[in-house]
Amino acid sequence: MTIFEIKNVNYLYLNKIPALNDINLSIEEGEQVAILGANGSGKSTLLKLLDGLIFPSSGVVKAFGKILTENILDGEGGDFPQFFRKKVGLIFQNSEAQLFCPTVLDEIKFGPLQLDIKEKEINKRVHDVMEMLNIENLKDRAPYTLSGGEKKKVAIASVLTINPDVILLDEPTNGLDPRTQRWLVELLIELRKTGKTIIIATHDLGIVEEVSERAVVFSEDHRIVANGEAKAILNNTELLMQVNLIHEHHHRHEEIVHKHRHEHSSEHDHGHVL
């Protein structure tokens, strides 16, 4: 079943700054897709479109066979808004914006409560998710007192309690220490096994192959320049260079200086692309 279908979509911020340029894309149920692109290439905008938070300037975004419009997601869509919100969860890049409740427990409960899930079921989900992510000890803390990694965990928990079939993640490894990054990758691998559709916007090439089968590459002029098997795309160094995801680099290994192509996922954690 096709979950998302995007046809000829353009998106302009403030009606003048282009963020997406003639995008065509479809995502099937149970797929894991990485959206790759340099900063500012339009990855976050695409995720917000898929989550029905913003709407295209031109073109069509279809989800579960229906065209996403402001009207259909805002009261006039009958049961569709609730159905859609239960099915699709977005984990924002900025955890601070996502965590708006007074305590971690309220935060994790917020989604299922709004979606009319029964109290007993909510309590079970909250308990299980907190146990799974090992954040029970944070339950009564205010989100603004948490560390970056803890905030990310709570943001993930707050979406997982909704139990969405589609999980959208915006730059999930950004600002996390290597250990938390690893934890996140392992979580995504586990979620992948449950058959969920996972769409990750990232420029962290190190995690792509582990968490997705397909990769969609955005160029800096906000177009899709490649769409295919993740492994093949990661091996296409010309393409990755062209979209500024990797660069030519002189590198020293003890006494030997050599030159190769290189990607940086963060300041000190980098991988070689040969």
Place this chain on the structure above:
Amino acid sequence: MKIPDWLSESAPCPCCSIGVGGKKNFVEKTLVEIAGMMERSIFSEKYANAKGFLQSIDPRVKLVTILLLIVTTSFISKTEIILGIYALTLFFAYLSKVELFFFIKRVWLFIPIFSGIVAFPAMFNVVTPGESLVTLLRFNSTIHIWVFQFTEISITKEGALGALLFISRVATSVSLIVLLTLTTRWVDVMKSLRTLGVPQIFVLVLSMTYQYIFLLVRIVQEMHLAKKSRTIKTNTTRQGIKKEQNWVASRIGTVLMKSYKMSDEIHSAMVSRGFHGEIKSHGTFKIRNIDRIWTGFSLAFITGVIWLNYLV
């Protein structure tokens, strides 16, 4: 990538002229104080997490009974009864493991500033005529100013008692509300407001404002530190202070824009998780025996003081 030559040159170091220390400028002092005040007064929740008497009472019950006590205090016209209520407040502060000195200081620090100014003129014969206690000035003829007529300026017994009644009433009410906020987590105070019929959206906006103030203060602090790390001259001169003031004014705009952008994103995050104009929540409070006993005591106490005030 070619690095320009000047970037590899190091600036000469006139070590002997480098000053050490120096005062913080007003922007820094203000920011540090605001952040510190918020940390101390709102976010620390030191007493709210202590295991004391009032902390064990359901926040909704506590909120309602304390508000009733405040309303009662404003109806009482006998100073001694109000002072009795004040003494009881101190007693409950003690039972709730609140340091008495801190508690008294917190209440009385603001009383002279706010109610003191209001009560001060009422002590004099010009405003409250009556039996003179201390005469400050005596005039040879009657002085007419607007509606007031007087031949002397003195503190009257009625005026002093009136001022005492007013100040003790304010002090007791403030003590009660301080006691409530000290012994209850802010989150619980907010949730309890719902029981008083305060609309959900109002409570939500209030509690979100409270959290994001913290984030915004941090953003402002970081902006200031970023500026400080690139500022060489210390701004103690008049011109420097003016520059700082200009900087603050322009940053207010930036923070406003940042907070607007953030509010947009928060709204998106809420919509993404199913929010559509109305927040649904579960009550997690439970009424226990201690709450019933406290309610019974409060109602009996209120009846008692009203009886003492009006019937005895």
